Amino acid sequence: MLSERRIEFHDVGFEYMKGEAVFSGLDFTIEAGLTLVLGPNGSGKSSLLKLAAGVEKPDSGTVLVNGFDLWSREVEARRDLAYVPEQPDITPYASVDSVLRLVSRLRNTPFQEGEAAMQGLGLGDLGNRSIRQLSKGQRHRVLLAAARVGMPGTWIMDEPLDGVDRAGQQTVIAWIEEILNTGGLVVVVTHDVEPFAPAVRRVVAMNRGLASIIDTLPDKAEARIRLLEQVAKGA
Amino acid sequence: MNPSGFRAAVRFHLETGVRVVLGLGPLQLVAAVALLATLPQPLEALRITARGVTDGTLFPGAGIGLAGLALGTVAFAARRVLPGARGWTLHLPVSGAGQRRALLLALLASQSLLAVAWVGFLIGGLSLGAPVRMPYPLALPWILLSAAYAILPYSRRWPRPVAGLALLLSAWGRWPFLLAAAACLGMVEWQGHLSLVRAEGHRQVAELRRPETILTRISWAALGPSVAAILLQASIPLAFAFLVLRNNPGITPVEAGVAVRGGCGLGVLLVVLSLAGRLVGQRPPWAWSRSLPWSAQVRVGHDAAFLVLHALPIVLAGAFLDFRAAAATMALGLYLASRAAGAMRSAAPGLSRLGWRMTAEAITAVILLGASAWTAWGFLVLTPLALIGSRNRERAMKVSVTRERQYLATGDPTC
Numbered sequence: 001m002l003s004e005r006r007i008e009f010h011d012v013g014f015e016y017m018k019g020e021a022v023f024s025g026l027d028f029t030i031e032a033g034l035t036l037v038l039g040p041n042g043s044g045k046s047s048l049l050k051l052a053a054g055v056e057k058p059d060s061g062t063v064l065v066n067g068f069d070l071w072s073r074e075v076e077a078r079r080d081l082a083y084v085p086e087q088p089d090i091t092p093y094a095s096v097d098s099v100l101r102l103v104s105r106l107r108n109t110p111f112q113e114g115e116a117a118m119q120g121l122g123l124g125d126l127g128n129r130s131i132r133q134l135s136k137g138q139r140h141r142v143l144l145a146a147a148r149v150g151m152p153g154t155w156i157m158d159e160p161l162d163g164v165d166r167a168g169q170q171t172v173i174a175w176i177e178e179i180l181n182t183g184g185l186v187v188v189v190t191h192d193v194e195p196f197a198p199a200v201r202r203v204v205a206m207n208r209g210l211a212s213i214i215d216t217l218p219d220k221a222e223a224r225i226r227l228l229e230q231v232a233k234g235a
Numbered sequence: 236m237n238p239s240g241f242r243a244a245v246r247f248h249l250e251t252g253v254r255v256v257l258g259l260g261p262l263q264l265v266a267a268v269a270l271l272a273t274l275p276q277p278l279e280a281l282r283i284t285a286r287g288v289t290d291g292t293l294f295p296g297a298g299i300g301l302a303g304l305a306l307g308t309v310a311f312a313a314r315r316v317l318p319g320a321r322g323w324t325l326h327l328p329v330s331g332a333g334q335r336r337a338l339l340l341a342l343l344a345s346q347s348l349l350a351v352a353w354v355g356f357l358i359g360g361l362s363l364g365a366p367v368r369m370p371y372p373l374a375l376p377w378i379l380l381s382a383a384y385a386i387l388p389y390s391r392r393w394p395r396p397v398a399g400l401a402l403l404l405s406a407w408g409r410w411p412f413l414l415a416a417a418a419c420l421g422m423v424e425w426q427g428h429l430s431l432v433r434a435e436g437h438r439q440v441a442e443l444r445r446p447e448t449i450l451t452r453i454s455w456a457a458l459g460p461s462v463a464a465i466l467l468q469a470s471i472p473l474a475f476a477f478l479v480l481r482n483n484p485g486i487t488p489v490e491a492g493v494a495v496r497g498g499c500g501l502g503v504l505l506v507v508l509s510l511a512g513r514l515v516g517q518r519p520p521w522a523w524s525r526s527l528p529w530s531a532q533v534r535v536g537h538d539a540a541f542l543v544l545h546a547l548p549i550v551l552a553g554a555f556l557d558f559r560a561a562a563a564t565m566a567l568g569l570y571l572a573s574r575a576a577g578a579m580r581s582a583a584p585g586l587s588r589l590g591w592r593m594t595a596e597a598i599t600a601v602i603l604l605g606a607s608a609w610t611a612w613g614f615l616v617l618t619p620l621a622l623i624g625s626r627n628r629e630r631a632m633k634v635s636v637t638r639e640r641q642y643l644a645t646g647d648p649t650c
Contacts, residue, residue, distance in 0.1 A: 016636050050635065053526040057630050071630055074530040083526035091521045093457035098449050105446040106527045130456075143523065156526075 005032045005066055005080070005154050005185035007052050012061035014051060022047050023209050026061070030187060034180055034199045037189045039206030040234035045189045046086055046158050048206065052187065053083035053156045065154060079107070082147035086158035086189070088139035090131045096142055097127040100149060107150030117145035120171050121164070137163030144172060153184040161192060169195065193228040197221065205231045244337040248316060252341030255312040260348050262467045263308075267352075269474060272481070282363060288353070289360025291371035291408060298374050298406030301353065305346055305382035306402065312345035313386045314460060335387065335424075342383035350375060370410055377405035377416050384423050394423045446529060447537045454541055457517035458510065462545065465509045469549050472501035473556075480556060495560035497605035499553035503568045504597045506546040511575040512589050514538070520580065522634040531629040532622075535576045539622060542572035563611035567604050570614035570621055571597055577625025580632045 012026040022044050030052075037045045050056040051063055054070040054077065063070045068077035090099055100114030118124055121141045131139060140163045147155060155176070161169045173195055176186050180199060187204075188196055198221065203214040214231065218224045271277040287293025316338060353375045361367070384398035401419035404412040455462065476498025480491055524534075546568045553561035578593040603610045 016633055050522070055522045055525045055634060057632075075528045078526060078528040081526060081528070083523060085523050089522050091453055091457070091518050091524070093518060094453040095456075098453055102446050102449045102524075103527060105449065106529055 005183065006030060006064075007066075007154070007185065007187070008062075008064040009051070010062045010064070012051060012058045012063060014047065014056065014058045014060075016047075021209065023051075023058075023211075024060075026211055028204070028211060028213055030185065030202075030204065032183055032185045033201035034176065034196060035185075035187045035202050035204060036193065036196055036200050036228065037187060037204045037206060038193070038228060038232040040232075043206040043234065044209045044211075045206050048204070048211070049083070049156050049158050049187065049189055050085075053081065053085075054078055055083065055085070080152045080154050082152045082155045084140075084143050084147050084155070084157040084160050086162070088136060088143050090139055090142065092130070092132045094131050095127070096123070096129050096131065096134070099131070099142060100127075100146055103146045103149045107152065109150035113151075114145060114149045117148035118142075120148075121145055121168050135163075140164065141168060144168075148175060151179075153179060153182065155179055155184065155186045157186065158189045159191070160188060161190070161195065191232060193232060194225055197225045197228060200224075200228070203228065203231055207234050241333045241337065244334060245340055248337045248341035249344055251316045252312060252344030255315050255345040256347055258464060259308065259311060259345070261471070262464060263348055265467060265471050265474060272474075272478060281359070285356045285359030286363055286365040287360075288356040289365040289367055289372060291368040294371050294374070294408040295406050298371075298378065298408045301349065301375070302378050302382065302402050302406040304349055305378050306385065308346050308349060309342045309382045309386045311460065312342055316341045316345070317388065338387060339380070339383050342386065343379055346379045346382070350379060370413055371408040374405055374408035374413065377413055378402065381405050381416060381420060384420055389423075391426075394426070398423050447533065447540075450534075450537050451541060454514060454518055458513055461513055462510070465506055465513075466545070466548060468509070469502040469505035469546075470552065472498040472505070473549060473552055474498075476553075477556060492557055492560045492608060493605055495553055495557040496563055496608060497601070499549060499556075499561055499564040500567050500601040500604045502549040502553070503546040503564055504571060504601050506549060507542045507568065507571045507575050508589060508594065508597055510542055510545055511538075511579050515579050515589065520632065520634045525634060532626045535580075535622065535625045535629050538576040538579060539569075539572040539625070542575055543568045546572070560608065563604060563608045566611035566614040566618075567600055569618045571600065573618050573621035573625060577621070577628040580625070580628045 007030045009026045009028055013021060013024045015021045026048075037048060039045050047056070051058055052065070054063075054065070054074070057071055065077040065081055070077045094102075096118070100118070101111055104111045104114055115124075115127070118127065121144060123138065123141055123145065126134065126138065126142075131142075134142065144160065144164070147157075160172055164172060176188075176196075177199065179186055190196060193200075200217065203217070205212045205214055214227075218227060271280070274280050284293065284297070288297050357372050381398055381402035385395055385402055387394075387398075389395060397419045401416040401423075404416035404419070476494045479494045479498075480486060486494075550561050550565050550568060553564055574596065575589060575593060578589040581590055581593075600610075600614065604614070
């Protein structure tokens with residue numbers, strides 16, 4: 001287990017189209033514990049997570065995960081990393097089993113962990129199915145199960161409760177609590193702040209590509225939820 | 236039955252059937268040419284077949300041969316045609332019988348080259364003065380229709396064997412057999428309800444040691460039988476090189492080398508570019524997988540290895556003609572595969588495949604190799620650089636944007 005988990009953004013700039021910057025000069029650190037990334041639609045929340053997960057490469061600056069640069073120490077930086085995207089874009093011709101086997105192999109863990117995670121999310125009988133045959137919600141749950149394989153300690157999740165039934169949501173929340181209890185780092189983008197409010201340690205407030213960190217949150221549950229909802233609206 | 240719905244279903248499936256003909260046609264032609272090339276007197280063999288088909292002396296052999304080819308063709312076509320009937324088209328206002336007839340038409344269309352060849356033999360037989368003995372020449376529609384019926388999925392077990400029996404009876408080409416076959420087909424048409432909503436079976440993926448092998452399996456699943464079709468198409472230029480050597484006994488070793496390098500190089504080009512292009516469409520950039528603990532080098536290296544390994548049969552076949560020329564072509568294969576692995580990650584707007592630059596570069600490389608075997612050394616030196624370039628391309632790819640563009644350009648492969 002890593003002693004101190006963190007994700008560092010150092011002067012990060014990023015654009016999808018030339019001349020249309022999504023971020024410029026992002027510079028902050030996310031430390032262990034639960035961090036919510038909140039902000040209105042189009043503020044760059046998902047793009048921030050893609051940069052943190054190594055899915056997109058910054059055009060300038062560096063992103064470090066647990067001290068390793070995502071693009072010069074690719075394997076080390078991703079070893080303890082799990083990413084659950086908002087759009088479950090799994091390659092369509094893979095089977096559910098082959099996706100979980102791939103993750104198991106890459107994280108050097110037994111395949112049975114993936115199967116157990118699938119059972120936990122109510123997908124136990126879908127192993128042989130092709131991704132093409134799954135609904136969006138099922139694909140999302142496959143990625144949640146894949147995140148669990150090998151129990152990485154750094155989780156990056158984009159709307160993790162979307163398309164998941166109540167029992168599945170409770171499983172996901174329980175997994176997050178388990179990671180946090182073992183010193184893990186969880187970053188969540190969500191519009192549904194209530195399930196995460198009790199455990200959240202800090203908030204990254206996004207607005208038009210700018211990020212500001214809110215470290216101090218009210219202790220009282222109602223006040224905390226009210227603040228989180230205001231930040232989510234961009235207020 | 237709703238006529239407009241039926242017309243829509245027929246048109247939809249027929250287009251697929253025609254696409255199968257376009258894909259399978261060159262392969263069938265190559266197979267026929269290759270078969271004729273191995274015969275000592277190909278023209279005489281054609282004459283005997285034409286006479287035998289027309290006057291019936293070649294039956295039931297000719298009928299059984301045609302039945303085998305028809306069954307193989309519809310089996311290949313069914314992999315393309317039938318999935319189309321399990322999805323979106325089911326919502327069309329068309330009855331089960333209407334769906335079956337639309338599928339039958341598509342499967343019949345896929346056999347059109349066989350029909351053309353058969354009619355060609357009949358015309359040839361007539362022009363050679365062979366007497367027409369009925370009903371042997373009429374066996375054709377029976378055989379094609381029986382083969383199509385025999386491949387359709389039914390909700391009950393009996394229709395397929397009955398259609399298979401009809402195929403066998405049709406191959407005999409005599410009136411009693413044809414009438415019995417017609418009775419069998421009538422029974423299938425009357426009571427053979429299709430099972431179109433049946434889910435596709437998927438094999439259990441075995442325990443694998445390396446993550447790259449899992450990626451290989453996913454790539455094969457994405458490509459399907461098109462790998463074999465691509466390899467057969469790529470063997471066409473090599474077959475030409477073979478014919479050049481065979482029909483020119485006085486050819487010098489230098490000229491033979493040019494022919495083999497050119498044919499083999501073109502074959503390798505076809506394999507690498509076709510497979511890479513298909514992978515771009517069928518196994519598009521997979522953003523999430525970039526968050527897993529493997530490097531861009533591994534992902535690109537896998538794709539390059541996948542491409543070059545599939546070109547290996549062409550190189551090995553070339554080695555039987557000229558070992559040194561084939562070895563030189565292998566260097567070209569390594570270079571092209573390394574470059575194509577990068578081109579697959581192209582983020583240029585609107586590109587769904589590899590782009591014209593990659594194609595032009597590959598053609599130039601083949602011309603250079605054909606002109607001089609020494610260029611193979613250059614390709615060997617450039618291969619590591621090409622791999623580094625492709626790795627950098629993989630890292631720099633704006634995967635979210637690329638993926639969206641490719642989905643828009645190629646149509647959603649998940650549908």
